[in-house]
Amino acid sequence: MSQDPFEQTIQALLALGGQRVWSLMVTLFGDLAQAEGQGIDGPVLSIVMSEMAIRPEAVRVALHRLRNDGWIASEKRGRTRRHTLTAKSRAESAAASARIYAPPDEPDGDWQLVILEDSGGASHDGMAKRGFAPLLPRVYLGAAQCHPPQDALVLPGDHAPDWLRQQIAPKVLQDEYRALQDVLMTAEKRLGSAAGLSAQQQAVLRCLIVHNWRRIVLRHPALPRKLLPRDWAGHSCHILVNRLLTRFPRPALGDIVAT
Amino acid sequence: MSQDPFEQTIQALLALGGQRVWSLMVTLFGDLAQAEGQGIDGPVLSIVMSEMAIRPEAVRVALHRLRNDGWIASEKRGRTRRHTLTAKSRAESAAASARIYAPPDEPDGDWQLVILEDSGGASHDGMAKRGFAPLLPRVYLGAAQCHPPQDALVLPGDHAPDWLRQQIAPKVLQDEYRALQDVLMTAEKRLGSAAGLSAQQQAVLRCLIVHNWRRIVLRHPALPRKLLPRDWAGHSCHILVNRLLTRFPRPALGDIVAT
Numbered sequence: 001m002s003q004d005p006f007e008q009t010i011q012a013l014l015a016l017g018g019q020r021v022w023s024l025m026v027t028l029f030g031d032l033a034q035a036e037g038q039g040i041d042g043p044v045l046s047i048v049m050s051e052m053a054i055r056p057e058a059v060r061v062a063l064h065r066l067r068n069d070g071w072i073a074s075e076k077r078g079r080t081r082r083h084t085l086t087a088k089s090r091a092e093s094a095a096a097s098a099r100i101y102a103p104p105d106e107p108d109g110d111w112q113l114v115i116l117e118d119s120g121g122a123s124h125d126g127m128a129k130r131g132f133a134p135l136l137p138r139v140y141l142g143a144a145q146c147h148p149p150q151d152a153l154v155l156p157g158d159h160a161p162d163w164l165r166q167q168i169a170p171k172v173l174q175d176e177y178r179a180l181q182d183v184l185m186t187a188e189k190r191l192g193s194a195a196g197l198s199a200q201q202q203a204v205l206r207c208l209i210v211h212n213w214r215r216i217v218l219r220h221p222a223l224p225r226k227l228l229p230r231d232w233a234g235h236s237c238h239i240l241v242n243r244l245l246t247r248f249p250r251p252a253l254g255d256i257v258a259t
Numbered sequence: 260m261s262q263d264p265f266e267q268t269i270q271a272l273l274a275l276g277g278q279r280v281w282s283l284m285v286t287l288f289g290d291l292a293q294a295e296g297q298g299i300d301g302p303v304l305s306i307v308m309s310e311m312a313i314r315p316e317a318v319r320v321a322l323h324r325l326r327n328d329g330w331i332a333s334e335k336r337g338r339t340r341r342h343t344l345t346a347k348s349r350a351e352s353a354a355a356s357a358r359i360y361a362p363p364d365e366p367d368g369d370w371q372l373v374i375l376e377d378s379g380g381a382s383h384d385g386m387a388k389r390g391f392a393p394l395l396p397r398v399y400l401g402a403a404q405c406h407p408p409q410d411a412l413v414l415p416g417d418h419a420p421d422w423l424r425q426q427i428a429p430k431v432l433q434d435e436y437r438a439l440q441d442v443l444m445t446a447e448k449r450l451g452s453a454a455g456l457s458a459q460q461q462a463v464l465r466c467l468i469v470h471n472w473r474r475i476v477l478r479h480p481a482l483p484r485k486l487l488p489r490d491w492a493g494h495s496c497h498i499l500v501n502r503l504l505t506r507f508p509r510p511a512l513g514d515i516v517a518t
Binding site for chain 1 (some may be wrong): 370374376394395396397398410411412413414415416417418419420422423426
């Protein structure tokens with residue numbers, strides 16, 4: 001089994017860690033059934049989750065949690081249950097999708113440096129929500145279109161020296177991107193020689209790619225490339241994710257059937 | 260004696276502290292005899308120094324030190340000695356004069372913020388020599404025309420919030436300026452009703468005003484007013500110094516005679 005390119009890829013993606021069942025399901029619904037009116041039937045969900053070697057009991061526990069959190073609504077339809085995103089989780093998924101599925105080569109803009117009056121007040125979290133990454137205590141960097149706190153010192157950015165790009169890299173999870181980049185590069189090569197994947201394999205592959213990508217990309221502010229290292233692994237990942245998702249498009253839910 | 264406005268002013272200026280004899284003499288030569296070919300004869304120097312209640316022995320020790328340092332050259336002329344600045348000290352005095360005697364209301368320019376790659380390398384002293392004042396570790400402010408170290412992050416300054424102006428104030432000796440401002444304001448009022456001063460009194464008054472002013476102004480970088488507090492005591496001092504020096508012009512050295 002370890003000789004199969006698909007299986008090897010799935011194992012490598014799962015080995016990146018942080019794959020909680022409920023969180024994988026958030027990714028799956030976001031990728032496969034985000035549109036209004038779409039849902040995933042119980043049997044289809046079971047097939048996809050079992051392709052990831054997740055036991056039915058773990059799927060039930062995760063579904064229970066997601067229903068309690070108001071993320072998933074489940075509805076009986078004859079002999080099966082259909083699971084759908086709620087209005088709230090659909091909106092949140094859509095907001096996240098703007099960044100997860102963004103084309104990798106959109107022109108991006110200028111940046112700004114912001115200095116806060118003191119280290120109290122606006123926290124790292126508060127600044128992260130506004131789109132700023134910390135450089136030094138009280139000193140933050142962000143895209144030009146972000147809104148800094150009122151009364152901060154705001155300076156439009158110009159040339160960013162290389163050391164600045166290197167210093168900001170760990171704040172935007174350079175190491176995590178490097179690990180993902182390795183897996184995606186290998187996956188692209190392996191899957192190049194793979195025979196056509198089944199619909200459920202395609203759903204699983206997409207889910208794990210999107211999941212590992214969004215786990216990193218949503219954890220740091222989007223900074224203009226002018227601020228990032230020239231060999232920025234996050235950008236390589238973005239290109240690889242985009243290429244793989246294009247090559248393995250969303251399967252039709254109806255094509256996912258027990259084998 | 261304490262009722263005499265001139266004496267009261269001199270005492271207040273001397274009470275500001277930091278009046279080493281050799282340093283007062285550096286000020287005196289810079290104010291009275293900076294031009295090429297100018298010098299101060301021993302008897303004239305004695306008269307002026309004794310007006311400041313400095314003993315002849317202290318004057319001799321200071322002259323000795325300044326000669327050893329290459330600041331003063333002394334030359335016998337008949338029965339008197341004439342003391343002059345050397346080429347080196349004349350050049351240094353001229354450089355300092357550009358700032359000491361600058362008109363207070365010259366339009367001043369924009370500013371820049373500089374962030375260094377790390378806290379090693381360029382020191383506070385090194386940055387001060389380039390004209391930058393420290394705001395935070397690694398973060399400096401300076402006039403737009405200053406030259407930052409190569410490869411620093413350099414951002415042109417725009418609007419400076421009030422808190423920034425307040426935070427930079429102690430770095431440019433706000434308290435010292437406030438103390439001088441009080442003395443100069445009182446001096447201006449007192450001397451308004453003073454009868455005409457003798458040439459030596461005028462020399463002493465100028466020397467002590469310039470001395471206390473240069474002791475502060477040369478110890479911090481010149482920052483554009485846009486960066487400084489709106490009620491900046493340094494600017495009030497500058498205006499007062501300028502007004503007092505205009506009102507009490509340099510006396511002719513030949514007018515300074517024993518009384």
